[in-house]
Amino acid sequence: MTQPIFMVGARGCGKTTVGQALSQILGYEFSDTDQTLLQVSGLSVAQIVEKEGWSGFRDRESGILQAVSGKNKVIATGGGIVLSAANRQFMRSQGCVIYLKVPANELLRRLKAFPEEHQRPSLTGRAMTDEIEQVLAQREALYQEAAHHVLDASRTPDDVVFAILQQLHPSAAS
Ligand SMILES: Nc1ncnc2c1ncn2[C@@H]1O[C@H](COP(=O)(O)OP(=O)(O)OP(=O)(O)O)[C@@H](O)[C@H]1O
Numbered sequence: 001m002t003q004p005i006f007m008v009g010a011r012g013c014g015k016t017t018v019g020q021a022l023s024q025i026l027g028y029e030f031s032d033t034d035q036t037l038l039q040v041s042g043l044s045v046a047q048i049v050e051k052e053g054w055s056g057f058r059d060r061e062s063g064i065l066q067a068v069s070g071k072n073k074v075i076a077t078g079g080g081i082v083l084s085a086a087n088r089q090f091m092r093s094q095g096c097v098i099y100l101k102v103p104a105n106e107l108l109r110r111l112k113a114f115p116e117e118h119q120r121p122s123l124t125g126r127a128m129t130d131e132i133e134q135v136l137a138q139r140e141a142l143y144q145e146a147a148h149h150v151l152d153a154s155r156t157p158d159d160v161v162f163a164i165l166q167q168l169h170p171s172a173a174s
């Protein structure tokens with residue numbers, strides 16, 4: 001398999017952490033849409049949103065998704081990449097899409113421990129607990145629609161990587 005692997009899911013589900021580890025095992029190149037946007041623009045998510053609003057950020061993010069896609073790549077996306085129907089269609093048609101599913105209480109635990117507020121400014125203005133539940137409720141169907149594989153990602157990163165390898169190459173991972 002050479003097609004790109006796209007990691008999707010909510011903030012803090014482990015797209016960057018697990019995607020990077022998976023790329024190393026597969027010998028694939030790794031890209032992250034949030035990190036690439038930071039590198040090419042020199043601006044954090046919070047700065048882009050302040051200047052251009054969320055719609056400006058979403059437009060830039062969609063452009064980056066297309067730019068970083070390619071063979072033998074693992075691509076960690078931003079948590080809101082699936083809001084665009086064109087992005088969902090692009091990822092599904094170009095590659096293999098993996099949804100890392102994590103319950104709200106575990107997302108909250110991780111995001112409280114590692115807030116990274118410049119890259120994760122508030123989406124709703126609400127308290128983090130309420131925001132996570134609200135955003136998950138709004139996006140769950142979109143993550144499911146985009147995904148070829150849905151993984152329980154509340155386990156350790158190594159366990160999640162192993163589970164992905166089992167889904168992609170059932171014989172090789174056993
Ligand atoms: N399986 C895991 N178990 C425990 N902690 C994890 C796991 N995966 C990631 N983490 C931790 O949770 C935090 C968020 O992970 P990560 O940045 O990979 O999430 P993300 O899905 O890329 O989030 P974002 O959408 O904001 O980019 C990190 O500090 C990471 O160390």
Ligand SMILES: O=C(O)C1=C[C@@H](O)[C@@H](O)[C@H](O)C1
Nearest residue numbers: 011045078079080119120121
């Ligand atoms: O869930 C979201 O909408 C976001 C998640 C992050 O990865 C960043 O892409 C940004 O903070 C928006």
Ligand SMILES: [Mg+2]
Nearest residue numbers: 015016034076
């Ligand atoms: Mg990330």
